[in-house]
Amino acid sequence: MSQHRSKGGSIKSRFIVIVLFSLLPFLLAVGSSTYVVYLLSADYLQTQMKSSTRTLHNLIGSLLRNSVRSYLRSKVEVGVDIVKEALREQGLADLPEEEWPVSLPPELEERLVNSLLSFHVGESGYYYGIRSDGTVFFHPDPKIAGSNQREREPVKEQLLLRNGYLEYRWRNSDEEEPKNKALYMAYIPELDWILSATSYREEFVHIIDLAALRRTINSVLIGKGGYSYVIDRAGTFIAHPYLYGKDARGYMPADEFSSILQRFYAEGEGIASYYWRTPSGNKRRLKIVNFKYIPDFDWIVATAFYWDEIGRPIHRIVFFNLLMAFLSSVVLFALVYRANTSIGRHLIRISEALERASAGDLSSRSAEGGPREIRELSKNVNRFLEELENKTGSLAASLEEKERLLQEIQHRVKNNLQMILSLINLQRNGVLTEEAVNALEKTHRRITGMAMVYDHLSRTREQMIGDRLSVRNFLEEYIAQIVSSHNSVSCNVVNRIDAVMFSRDLSIYCGMLVNELISAAIDSKAIGGQSVLIDTELCDEGENVRLTIKTDSAAFAEGDLPEEELVDVLSQQIHGTVHREVFDGGSRFEIRFPVGKAV
Structure with a gap:
């Protein structure tokens, strides 16, 4: 026993280990709470950064969009005025709506189209017109003019809206890649025209309100020194709280600047860090930055803050929590060690008594001593061991007697069934009529099934679960027995039987049912001397079991079974x-029944 303690540790050391393990949740809670505070703080600042960057990004997009919208709208309004003036000249402006749309003289329409195509929209933009059926009736690209584009964007969207502003991607026939474009459109119902002015968004970068952008930049504050800025590919600050128009290379080494700027443009969006020299001195401090690329401007919009501004309070929280956890651990360990020392000796005695009992010596008892709680524990352990010793002896004797009686009953039942089979064999030898012989053979097969169940019980007792046995081996043996008893017919036997556990009674009834069905299948071909297919499947479906027997004759048709009434009784x-089911070339008998329900 001392050797066992030296290998596994003493009760005292185990108790200390248990207490230390019980202390782990406290330490984990302190560490987890500190870590959660750290994550929440960092997440909050990152959320602020992302929000500021996203707001600034959206603001720049809105400034560009508003500028483009206003410009294109003015161009479309000019075009509409030209068309309206032409309608007035032709006396078509005041026609009732019932007469719309009207057609202009070809010469006038051609003159209008040429006039619109001659106007400039931005640097490379243009006018074009479509009708409500999607036909592009004029366009500077001759490959598009005259074609129907109703299934292609943006024409498909224009046919739905007819008026207003729209952003889209477009590739002319002479361009390799689609680009970001914007259009403004107005519908002229008198002619069924949708007149549009369109241009590339990037051409309008120079007309956005940079003063409004800088005012927004100056209003963004994160912590004590956090701010937002906009920088271009050359490293010049487009907008910055105090470095507007300056080159960022003056505040960090050139190689580091090139690396971080390349990352901005390569990734397009994300979080990065770099060391930045403060404007007030030469000290370099770590900055965390959230950046986002603006493709229309080829700019980077970013929001940054100094890490030490949030790291300092978080470090204080971490240090304070760890200090409290350490002091609490020391105090708790001291208290536990003192308590363990005072009661460890008596606990070891109780443990030794339980170890001897677990080894099989139920007569073992613990010496009663120590504090009141320990004495009560010793008395309870001794009382438990005494009752356990008495109950274990009684249960062992009872189990042994029941096992003996059960084996005796099964043995007698098996012998009685064998005696009945012998009597049937004797009776069959003295019977002259074929009908009587057949009746005795059927009875013989039925009783054989019962006998096989009890024989299987005695041979597979170690594999049984309670009073249940695996029905697979039993059915395979029983089917072979049935087939061999009909030696005048050749049988093709196929078995697919799951390892299902059946009670003894369910096994008997199931075996008798299988006997009646297989015998009927074999007897259906006994006269012609033909071979017969016996395909048996027992499938486990959870709470139920499905038994299917298929043969290549109509033996299982309704009313054709020789023992129809017996089959119905066994099924019930x-x-x-x-x-x-009767099909071409055979029939099938299928039955579903519960496994756990008493028969």
């Missing part, structure tokens, strides 16, 4: 649901 006994 096992609470089964029967389904029969």
Whole structure:
């Protein structure tokens, strides 16, 4: 026993280990709470950064969008005025709506189209017109003019809106890649025209309100020194709280600046860090930055803050929590060690008594001593061991007697069934009529099934679960026995039987049902001396079991079974649901029944 303690540790050391393990949740809670505070603080600042960057990004997009919208709208309004003036000259402006749309003289329409195509929209923009059926009736690209584009964007969207501003991606026939474009459109119902002015968004970068952008930049504050800025690919600050128009290279080494700027443009969006020299001195401090690329301007919009501004309070929280955790651990360990020392000796005695009992010596008892709680524990342990010793002896004797009686009963039942089979064999030898012989053979097969169940019980007792046995081996043996008893017919036997556990009674009823069905299948071909297919499947479906027997004759048709009434009775006994099917070349008998329901 001392050797066992030296290998596994003493009760005292185990108790200390248990206490230390019980202390782990406290330490984990302190560490987790500190870590959660750290994550929440960092997440909050990152959320602020992302929000500021996203707001600034959206603001720049809105400034560009508003500028483009206003410009294109003015161009479309000029075009509409030209068309309206032409309608007035032709006396078509005041026609009632019922007469819309009207057609202009070809010469006038051609003159209008040429006039619109001659106007400039931005640097490379243009006018174009479509009709409500999607036909592009004029366009500077001759490959598009005259074609129907109703299934292509943006024409598909224009046919739905007819008026207003729209952003889209477009590739002319002479361009390799689509680009970001914007258009403004107005519908002229008198002619069924949708007149549009369009240009590339990037051409309008120079007209956005940079003063409004800088005012927004100056209003963004994160912590004590956090701010937002906009920088271009050359490293010049487009907008910055105090470095507007300056080159960022003056505040960090050139190689580091090139590396971080390349990362901005390569990744397009994300979080990065770099060391930045403060304007008030030469000290370099770590900055965390959230950046986002603006493709229309080829700019980077970013929001940054100094890490030490949030790291300092978080470090204080971490240090304070760890200090409290350490002091609490020291105090708790001291208290536990003192308590363990005072009661460890008596706990070891109790443990030794339980170890001897677990080794099989139920007569072992613990010496009663120590504090009141320990004495009560010793008395309870001794009382428990005494009752356990008495109960274990009684249970062992009872189990042994029951096992003996059960084996005796099964043995006698098996012998009685064998005696009945012998009597049937004797009776069969003295019977002259074929009908009587057949009746005795059927009875013989039925009793054989019962005998096989009890024989299987005695041979597979170690594999049983309670009073249940695996039905697979039993059915395979029983089917072979049935087939061999009909030696005048050649049988093609196919078995697919799951390892399902059946009670003894369910096994008997199931075996008798299988016997009746297989015998009927074999007898259906006994006269012609033909071979017969016996395909048996027992499938586990959870709470139910499905038994299917298929043969290549019509033996299982409704009313054709020789023992129809017996089959119905057996099916009802096992609470089964029967389904029969006759098909070309054979028939099938299928029954579903519960496994756990008493028969």
